[in-house]
Amino acid sequence: GRQFDRAVLVVTQACELACTFCPAKDKAHEVHARGESAAQLQELTHQLEVARSLGAQGVEVSGNDVLRFSRVHELLRAAHDLGFGRILAQSPGLELADADFARAIAEGPLTHLALPIYGDRAETHDAVTGRPGSFERLARAIDRVLSLGRPTLELSTLALRSTLERLDELIEHVRVRFGLHVTVRLLRPNRVGEREHLADGAPFTEVAPSARCSDRKSTRLNSSH
Numbered sequence: 001g002r003q004f005d006r007a008v009l010v011v012t013q014a015c016e017l018a019c020t021f022c023p024a025k026d027k028a029h030e031v032h033a034r035g036e037s038a039a040q041l042q043e044l045t046h047q048l049e050v051a052r053s054l055g056a057q058g059v060e061v062s063g064n065d066v067l068r069f070s071r072v073h074e075l076l077r078a079a080h081d082l083g084f085g086r087i088l089a090q091s092p093g094l095e096l097a098d099a100d101f102a103r104a105i106a107e108g109p110l111t112h113l114a115l116p117i118y119g120d121r122a123e124t125h126d127a128v129t130g131r132p133g134s135f136e137r138l139a140r141a142i143d144r145v146l147s148l149g150r151p152t153l154e155l156s157t158l159a160l161r162s163t164l165e166r167l168d169e170l171i172e173h174v175r176v177r178f179g180l181h182v183t184v185r186l187l188r189p190n191r192v193g194e195r196e197h198l199a200d201g202a203p204f205t206e207v208a209p210s211a212r213c214s215d216r217k218s219t220r221l222n223s224s225h
Contacts (some may be wrong), residue, residue, distance in 0.1 A: 003054055003055030004051070004054050004055055004056050005055065005056060005057050005058065006056055006057070006058045006059070006060065006086075007047075007048070007051035007054075007056040007058070007059045007060070008059070008060045008062060009044060009047055009048065009051070009059055009060070009061045009062070009079075010062055010063050011040070011044060011061060011062070011063035011066045011069050011075070012040070012063060012064075013063045013064055013065055013066055013068050013069040014064055014065070014068070015064035015065040015068070015092060016065070016068070016092075016094065016131065017065075017092050017094075017129045017130060017131050017134060018129070018130030018131065019118075019128055019129050019130060020127075020128055020130065020160075020162070020200060021128075021158065021160065021187060021198075021200055021201070022064075037069065037070045037071050038071065040069075040071070041071040041074055041075060041078075044075055044078075045075070045078045048078060048079055048082050048084070049082060052082050052083060052084070056084070057084065057085050057086065058084060058085060058086035058087070058088070059079050059084045059086070059087055059088070060088045060089075060090065060114075061075070061076075061079070061087070061088065061089045061090070062089075062090040063090075065091050065092055065095075066089050066090065066091055067089065067091040067093065067095040067096070067101075067105075068091075068095060072089075073104060073108055076089070076108050076109050076110050077108065077109060079109065080108075080109030085111075086111050086112065087109055087110050087111050087112070088110075088111065088112035088113070088114060088154075089110055089112075089113055089114070089151075090114045091113070091114070091115065092115070092116065092129075092134070092138070093113065093115040093116075093138060093141045093142070094134060094137045094138060094141060095141070096113075096140075096141035096142075096144055096145055097137040097138075097140040097141045097144065099144060102141065102144040102145060102148060103148065105145075105151070106145070106148035106149070106150050106151070110150075110151045111150075111151050111152060112151050112152045112153075112154060113145065113151045113152070113153055113154065114154045114155075114156060115138070115141070115142065115153065115154070115155055115156075116155075116156055116157060116158070117138060117155055117156075117157055117170065117174065117182070118157055118158065118160070118163060118170075119135065119163055119166060119170055120166060120169040120170040120172070120173035120174075121135070121173075122135035122136060124163055124166055124170075125138070127162075128160065128162070128163065139177075142155075142178055142180075143178075146178065146179075153178075153180060154183065155174055155178070155180050155181070155182050155183070156182060156183040156184070156185055157170060157182050157183075157184055157185070158184075158185055158186075158187055158201075159184055159185065159186050159187070159201065159202040159206070159207045160187070160200045160201065160202060161200050161201070161202045161206070162200050164202050164206060164207070167184070167207075170182065184207060186201065186202070186203075186204065186207070187200070187201030188201075
């Protein structure tokens with residue numbers, strides 16, 4: 001008889017990045033074939049219907065990169081039509097560097113967009129993502145979303161030992177460049193229990209000094225991944 005106010009919908013869609021901490025970084029980075037995505041859309045819509053029947057008012061759509069799912073606009077529209085008020089997508093966001101795609105997302109029902117950023121400069125960010133040019137594409141994507149006025153952007157980073165020494169610079173860069181704050185997250189085992197990706201994760205004790213200055217630096221610490 002329990003009701004849930006929020007649902008998490010996982011879209012199995014490969015990402016074009018190869019992040020150092022990602023267990024799936026060596027898997028094929030391809031978009032689903034049209035026929036396969038149609039069947040997936042039907043199943044995902046069914047899951048949304050079940051979530052609404054349990055009382056969920058909001059949905060977080062995740063996966064490696066839901067914005068690369070070929071039926072993403074239909075999926076978001078289905079969530080809206082089912083009555084979800086808050087619709088959030090988690091994505092690397094690089095697709096939004098394309099003006100037409102960014103406009104289509106802004107004109108659709110997506111209300112919130114969660115994007116990761118791993119450094120204040122290309123050298124740092126691209127070393128984590130494993131894709132040269134991803135820092136510049138992300139910056140263009142953020143600029144486009146901000147210029148369009150929606151969806152609401154939520155930026156986050158991971159507390160990694162390899163980038164921790166520039167965490168302060170990242171926080172300041174996001175504040176000055178985009179007028180946004182950054183949520184700092186800790187790595188944790190993924191949903192199937194894999195732990196190999198935790199090697200570069202910085203523990204709370206190493207992140208705490210920056211967290212203590214959260215008011216000045218516009219950052220938040222979160223234990224989720």
